[in-house]
Amino acid sequence: MFLRFTSDYLYVYAWFSLYYMSRTAGQCWDPDVPANGNRDNNSNFTSGQTVRYTCMAGYHLWGTANITCQSNGTWSDATPTCEVESIMTGSSGGPVTSRDYYSNYGNNGNARWLITVPEGSIIRLTFARFYTESSDFLTIYDGASDDATELRRLSGNHRQISPIISTSNTMLLRFTPDSRYPSYWFQFSYISRTADECWDPGVPTNGARDNNSNFTSGQTVRFTCMAGYHLWGTANITCQSNWTWSDATPTCEGRRADECWDPGVPTNGTRDNNSNFTSGQTVRYTCMAGYHLWGTANITCQSNWTWSDATPTCEVGSIMTGPFGGPVTSPNFHSNDGNSVNIRWLITVPEGSIIRLTFDIFDTRYDNILTIYDGASHNDTVIRRLSGYHQQISPIISTSNTMLLRFTPGYVHIDIGQWFRFSYTSRTADQCWDPGVPSKGFRDNNSNFTSGQTVRYTCITGYHLWGTANITCQSNWTWSDTTPTCEVGSIMTGPSGGPVTSPNYPSIYGNNEDVRWLIIVPEGSIIRLTFDSFATQRYHDILTIYDGASHDATELRRLSGYHQQISPIISTSNTMFLTFTSDYSYTHRGFQFSYISRTADQCWDPGVATNGKRDNNSNFTLGQTVRYTCMAGYHLFGTADITCQSNGTWTDATPTCEVTSATGSSVNNSVIGRGTNVTGPSGGPVTSPNFPSNYGNNENYQWLITVPETSIIRLTFDSFDTEEGYDFLTIYDGTSDDATELQR
Missing domain, CATH: 2.10.70.10 (Complement Module, domain 1)
Structure with missing residues (x-):
């Protein structure tokens, strides 16, 4: 078994520690001891042997207490667990709550509840509240163990959950929080009935x-x-x-049959009638200073004892009446709002016009929602409902001269970094939309966008115009091309080039970057793009690579986040276009790339191994061979001589030159060099560099475990904490990283 650990140049985390064991065909694997448990057999796991488990005081054993090693090398059942639990045997029960209800329930606080009602009955489970992190799960099983059918798996925020009904007299609930963020709570109750009964209908309040x-x-x-x-x-x-x-x-x-329901008083509002809601009576509403009344100010109790309209609301907001407006921002833009306040914006443009709404930033919690209505009230058609993060939102267009936007925070406070910003324009039926002015650019026409009119664009000194300089409003009221942009960038025309870097590399790039590169190589050639580093804010800061001369060409790859290795990206023609955009928040080191080109009768340059040399640096035509050697102190891994084949590929991958060093069978000591060979039938702990302190940046470490012939290896971890998505331990089913990858 071969293991390789690599870390990047940024953050370092604590450590990992692992053990391994081996077994022959006549044994079972060590079945382990459950946390908070004990067993009576710690070493003899040959066929026919039994292990008996018990739990410490305060914990219950879940699973089979006695498991036996079978002749096929597997145990008769899974290793049981010892967990905190509650067993409920009444015909009804609750409310039952998560640990520390209305407080954080803690990390790794696994808990179980087993409901057992009389034979012949079934169970009906209901929830009054449910809110956990999306990575924390409550799983409900239709039976007495987690081997039973799963009825439901719940996580996240649920304002309402339909009743969950068993098919037998037992139901198991198992809650498994992760090791990250403890958050919020849940509460449930249950009732039961036999097959010849109705469910308990309940008792009405009062x-x-x-x-x-x-x-x-x-x-x-x-x-x-x-x-x-x-x-x-x-x-x-x-x-x-x-x-x-x-x-x-x-x-x-608390009302008579000849009355309407009390319609209520809106938050931040008042009314002139607090008690007489009989047929024909009217309630008149007003709002406190600083709030607008949304809805109908006067509502009347009708003869069918319903109100003539919904109760209005008093909300923060504004009414915008210009033909265009913005940017308009969410409250306390780029800071913490912290208040769960409903907000509205009403846009009204001249009769006969329609509205086009655009966003340049949108980032909220999933339960903080901006709803956009095609009209002046929330009774009109919903055009779009937005929440979460959106890197780009297509323009939203009304069918009339009014548009209402309503922002409704969830019951959790708005977090830092939750915001949005929008603008709007309007037009009549015989116009094109205002095409806008590119940042760092100018245009010669700012107001006449009727059919046949042209807008001409230029850029300020130091910026390149990307796109079409002159666009015309066509008879179908669309522009002849998209609005061009004025951006920093470069045009590269050599047969090879690089390294090319993101702005400020190797320091961090800036917010709101918008950079482009156009690569043009000789006709008949294609381009091969390679990266030697890549780290951006995942999902937000993006490098997009197109198979042509503009962003209208086919997209070859979209990259964001950290990539330890990126496969070469190859064009189908002699041009390649790259765009990099960053958002308004966090930034990283960025990236560095190079490119080469070739014609149809060549192989790609195979590269030179780090700490190595080759005898051929330029002739990669069909039939040519490249021979590799390594510097003193390094060993060559792979094939030393590779040849360019008739299909334009090399006979083998480029080899590598790496340090290795052997120790004895024990690895319970400091490892010297860049790797260790371990040969005992069992071993450990094997640890990351500097354990238990943080490992370093740019680690590249390997371990080779070899056990006696006919044995197989079982690897276990007692701790693991690396930078997620960036620092990797890869485990291979063989003696090198050419073997099958078992896990990463």
């Missing part, structure tokens, strides 16, 4: 019933309300032969 336990087919429940409350719905409901009730459970409300 009400009572005459039957609290007999819900079999044909039985009736009669409801009444407390003094001062009126019963709404059916007073008597009966359990039918299909085990459903003849009607819904009624409610007990």
Whole structure:
């Protein structure tokens, strides 16, 4: 088994520590000891041997207590676990809450709840609240163990969860938080019934019933309300032969049958009528200073005891009436809002015009939502609902002269870094949309965008115009081409070039970068692009590579985040176009690339191995050979001589020159050099460099584990913490990194 660890040039994390063991065909693997548990057999795992498990005080054993090594080298069952748990045996129960309800439940706080009701009954589980991190799961099983059918897996935010019903008299709930962010809570209850019963219909708030336990087919429940409350719905409901009730459970409300419901008072508002809601009565609303009334100010109780309109709201917001406007931003743009306040913006442009809304930034929590309506109120058609992060949002266009935007934060505070910014323009039916002015550019026409009119663009000194300089409004009210841009960039025309870097490399690039490169090589050639480093803000700062001379060409690759290695990117023609854009927040070191080109009768330059040499630096035509050697102190891994074949590929990969050093079978000491060969039948702990301190930047470390012939190897970890997505331990099923990759 071969292991290689590589770290990048940025952050370093703590460590990892691993062990390995081997076994022959007559043994089972060591089945381990569960956390908070014990076993009676620690070494004899040959066929027929049994291991018996127990748990420490305060923990329950889940799974099979005794497992036996079978003749096929597997255990008769999985290793059990010892976990905190609660066993509930009543016919109903709850509310049951996550640990430290309404506080953080902690990391790695696995918990189980086993519900067991009388034989012949089934269980109905309901939730009053559920909010966890998206990586923390509550799994509900239709039986007494996690081998049973999974009924539901819950994580994240759920405002409402439909009842979950078992098919038997047992249900297991298992909560598994991860090791990262502890957050929020959940609460559940359960009831049960037999196959010949209806579910308990419940008791209405401020009400009572005459039957609290007999819900079999044909039985009736009669409801009444407390003094001062009126019963709404059916007073008597009966359990039918299909085990459903003849009607819904009624409610007990504090109003008479000849009244409308109290319509309420909007937050930050007042009303002139607080008690008389009989038919024909009107309630008039006003808002406090600094708030706008949205909706109908006066609503009337109608003869069918419904209000003539919904209760209005009093919200922060603004009304914009110009033909264009913006940029308009979310509250406390680029800072922490921290207040769960609904906000509205109403855009009204001249009659006969329509509105075009554009965003240059949008980044909110998933439960903080901006809804855009095609009209003046939230009763109009929803055009778009936005939440989360959007790198780019297509323009949003109304069908009339009004558009309403409403921002509704969730019940969690808006976090730092949650914001958006928009602008709008309008036009009549005989115009093109305003095509805009590129940053760092000018145009000669700022107002006349009717059919046939042309706009001519230029850029300020130091910037290149990318795109078409002159665009014309066509008879279908679209422009003849997209608006060009004025950007920093360069045009490279040599047959090879580089290294080319992102701005400020190797220091960090800036926010809001927009850089382009155009590569043009001789006709009949193609381009091969390679990277020796790449690190940007993942998902947000992006390098896009096109197979042609502009961003209208086919996209070859889109890169963001950290890449330890990027496969060469090859064009199909003699041009390649690259664009790099960064957003308004975090930045990284960036990237460095080079390119070469070749004609059809050549192989690509195979490169020179680090710490190595070759005898041929320029002639890579068909049939030519390149011979590699390594510097003193380094060993050549791979094929020393490779030849350019008739299909334009080399006979083998370019070899590498690396340091290796051998120690004895023990690895429980400091490792010298860049690698270790381990030959014992078992070993460990094997650790990352500098363990238990942080490993270094740019590590490149390898281990080769060799055990006796006919044995196989089992690798286990007791700790692992590296920079996720950037620093890797790769495990191969053989003696080198040419073998099959087992895990990364």
